[in-house]
Amino acid sequence: MKIGVIGAGTMGIGIAQVAAQNHNQVVLIDTNQEVLNKAQKGLENTLNKLLEKQKISEDQKSKTLNNISFTSEYSELNGSSLVIEAIIENLTVKHAVFSQIESVVSNDCIIASNTSSLSIASIGSVLKNASRVVGIHFFNPAPLMALVEIIPAVQTSDEVLQKSKKIIDLWGKKAVIVKDTPGFIVNRVARPFYGEALRIYEEGIADFATIDWAMTEFGGFRMGPFTLMDYIGNDINYTVTETVFEAFYFDSRFKPSFTQKRHKEAGYFGRKSGKGYYDYSEGANQPLPIKDEKIGKYIFERILVMLINEAFDALYMNVASKEDIDIAMQFGVNYPKGLLFWAEEIGLNVVLNKLNSLFELFGEDRYRPNPLLKHLVSTNSNSINKLKILSF
Numbered sequence: 093m094k095i096g097v098i099g100a101g102t103m104g105i106g107i108a109q110v111a112a113q114n115h116n117q118v119v120l121i122d123t124n125q126e127v128l129n130k131a132q133k134g135l136e137n138t139l140n141k142l143l144e145k146q147k148i149s150e151d152q153k154s155k156t157l158n159n160i161s162f163t164s165e166y167s168e169l170n171g172s173s174l175v176i177e178a179i180i181e182n183l184t185v186k187h188a189v190f191s192q193i194e195s196v197v198s199n200d201c202i203i204a205s206n207t208s209s210l211s212i213a214s215i216g217s218v219l220k221n222a223s224r225v226v227g228i229h230f231f232n233p234a235p236l237m238a239l240v241e242i243i244p245a246v247q248t249s250d251e252v253l254q255k256s257k258k259i260i261d262l263w264g265k266k267a268v269i270v271k272d273t274p275g276f277i278v279n280r281v282a283r284p285f286y287g288e289a290l291r292i293y294e295e296g297i298a299d300f301a302t303i304d305w306a307m308t309e310f311g312g313f314r315m316g317p318f319t320l321m322d323y324i325g326n327d328i329n330y331t332v333t334e335t336v337f338e339a340f341y342f343d344s345r346f347k348p349s350f351t352q353k354r355h356k357e358a359g360y361f362g363r364k365s366g367k368g369y370y371d372y373s374e375g376a377n378q379p380l381p382i383k384d385e386k387i388g389k390y391i392f393e394r395i396l397v398m399l400i401n402e403a404f405d406a407l408y409m410n411v412a413s414k415e416d417i418d419i420a421m422q423f424g425v426n427y428p429k430g431l432l433f434w435a436e437e438i439g440l441n442v443v444l445n446k447l448n449s450l451f452e453l454f455g456e457d458r459y460r461p462n463p464l465l466k467h468l469v470s471t472n473s474n475s476i477n478k479l480k481i482l483s484f
């Protein structure tokens with residue numbers, strides 16, 4: 093199959109690698125020749141490392157490289173079955189690129205966007221045949237992260253959706269189907285991992301190191317929120333939060349934090365700038381957590397119930413199925429368990445009680461428990477079925 097990838101930046105080169113390793117002919121396009129050269133060198137280095145670690149053979153390495161052509165010529169997309177756009181996050185530029193793609197490919201070529209925050213409906217609106225638009229959202233680094241969110245827009249045909257899912261399945265990824273809503277699954281449901289941690293810090297309950305310790309020690313998360321935000325970059329993570337907040341018409345559940353904003357403004361982006369919530373300069377002293385079990389458990393439980401509430405909201409609003417919401421959080425952000433499964437394990441009534449206590453204490457809309465959770469508890473059900481709530 094011939095696959096086009098537009099943009100040879102962080103995501104584009106990763107997606108091209110995945111497609112090429114799965115025996116597709118890939119045309120990787122970038123308007124910047126330097127970026128193309130860098131992407132080619134970077135891929136060679138990556139494949140050499142995989143070869144050293146005996147994860148791939150010499151033959152696989154050369155086949156992968158030979159499967160990709162690095163070019164700035166859009167005409168080379170001719171004959172593609174699928175083109176995935178991974179250029180800068182700007183609707184005007186994406187529109188121009190989508191029209192350019194459509195002018196060279198055949199009418200049955202699927203045109204996908206890897207956007208994290210724009211609606212697929214808005215991106216596809218410039219196409220003459222908009223039934224071929226779909227969101228195919230990979231996670232960074234694309235070759236390592238198993239999750240891919242597939243997002244049909246209101247214009248997308250069922251055939252395009254099914255074909256896209258089949259391709260992603262064939263590439264060995266975990267494809268979940270998500271409604272075209274802000275943040276899709278992962279960037280929506282994960283918000284409290286950062287937001288509630290920042291809020292707990294702002295309330296003076298604990299410092300960064302202690303909050304991180306609580307989440308790894310009691311929750312089994314691979315990284316605490318502040319370590320993770322420093323890893324992602326506070327500039328990027330803050331912008332995602334702000335975008336989701338605006339896209340949800342300023343729902344206070346997604347309210348960004350001043351602490352993170354100040355870190356961003358100061359240039360404390362995290363690892364890439366040498367300083368974030370932690371200091372990454374050589375020999376810097378790392379703060380130690382205060383390992384108080386009572387505080388640690390409080391922090392973990394408060395963040396977890398907020399995450400579960402968000403997962404319930406995604407389910408209740410038909411953003412995705414129960415299974416897909418749990419898969420997304422396990423394979424898109426490496427959570428130790430699916431959040432809805434976790435809720436059933438803890439007991440829905442326990443989760444609801446904790447949310448109710450927070451809601452009562454703060455009186456803020458941000459802590460309002462989800463109606464589906466309330467309904468299930470009121471009907472003594474501990475198993476999460478997507479129910480229509482018809483009583484009031």
Ligand SMILES: NC(=O)c1ccc[n+]([C@@H]2O[C@H](COP(=O)([O-])OP(=O)(O)OC[C@H]3O[C@@H](n4cnc5c(N)ncnc54)[C@H](O)[C@@H]3O)[C@@H](O)[C@H]2O)c1
Nearest residue numbers: 099101102103122123124127178179180181206207208232
């Ligand atoms: N970085 C992430 O973690 C991540 C994760 C998931 C999705 N995304 C999304 O993927 C997309 C790309 O993000 P990125 O981080 O790879 O960006 P990036 O800045 O690393 O790369 C974008 C590339 O697009 C190229 N480009 C710009 N205009 C072009 C055009 N008209 N034609 C061809 N190439 C063009 C640029 O030269 C650049 O190399 C964005 O929509 C982003 O929201 C990013």
